[in-house]
Amino acid sequence: GMSNWMEFIGHAWTGRGDQVDYFLLDARDLADSVWTPCDAEKGTHRCPEAIRSFPATVEGDTRNAVEEQFDVYNCSTANEAGPEYVYVLNLRHEGTLRVSVETDDADADPDIHLLSGDDANACLIRAHESFNFDASPGRYLLVVDSWVNADGEVLDGHYRVNIDLDR
Helix, strand or coil: CHHHHHHHHHHHCCCCCCCCCCCCCCHHHCCHHHCCCCHHHCCCCCCCEEECCCCEEEEEEHHHCCECCCCCCCCCCCCCCCCEEEEEEEECCCEEEEEEEECCCCCCCEEEEEECCCCHHHEEEEECCEEEEEECCEEEEEEEEECECCCCCECCCEEEEEEEEEC
């Protein structure tokens, strides 16, 4: 707030001609491991796994996920109440984000969701197998979530996600 800003200005500029450099950071862009270790929470909403370069392929298993936070997203009515794994993408350039998910597990049904923030209502696009999204520079979350069928059976399991950014 304004009081923090005024305190910062009071400390940074002393009126004596001191030269000061400062940088404004979005705390969301700092890894949570800076504040507390994330080893046991890797792939959670608090500690998403970072995708640092493209193309990228990541593999996982939603049976090993430690969270089931989002059940329904604003971009779909599908029941995604199973376990989920979260990745973060910090895009420096605009481009077409191409994402696909596949599984060799006949009992698994992982779906992919691209979010502009850590909120089920921030879903930009969802797909059962693949999507293309015209992305601007910024921070995005990619959530691999387990679909739940009409009988209430959670279809969690092994997945492989391919991610690329065409500029």
